[in-house]
Amino acid sequence: MTQYFQGYITVAVFAGFGVLLVLFAVGASALLRPKNPTATKGMSYECGMDPVGGGWSQSHVRFYIYGLLFLVFDVEAVFIFPWAVRLESLGGFALVEMAVFIVILLAGLLYAVRKGVLEWES
Numbered sequence: 052m053t054q055y056f057q058g059y060i061t062v063a064v065f066a067g068f069g070v071l072l073v074l075f076a077v078g079a080s081a082l083l084r085p086k087n088p089t090a091t092k093g094m095s096y097e098c099g100m101d102p103v104g105g106g107w108s109q110s111h112v113r114f115y116i117y118g119l120l121f122l123v124f125d126v127e128a129v130f131i132f133p134w135a136v137r138l139e140s141l142g143g144f145a146l147v148e149m150a151v152f153i154v155i156l157l158a159g160l161l162y163a164v165r166k167g168v169l170e171w172e173s
Contacts, residue, residue: 116168
């Protein structure tokens with residue numbers, strides 16, 4: 052066997068060991084777990100209260116807006132962190148570009164505030 056394929060044999064052995072470990076864990080849990088099915092265990096769980104009505108309900112649109120705003124600023128953080136780490140090597144052009152990026156995001160936030168999107172009313 053060549054030196055090239057010996058590296059693959061090591062990977063295959065570890066992959067096989069991983070598969071055997073997972074199979075052993077699943078088999079052991081199937082043998083050791085208690086088997087006591089009841090009607091109560093089959094019910095839906097809603098924060099400790101008994102389920103009432105159907106499983107479908109409408110959510111207010113404000114929940115989606117808050118989620119969307121969170122994603123926007125989360126993605127902003129994903130772009131800002133690597134930029135901040137490499138700021139010295141990137142130079143002034145990158146500083147101006149990031150300032151434009153942040154101003155655009157702040158303009159969007161200001162627009163949302165002025166439209167009253169972030170006000171929570173019942």
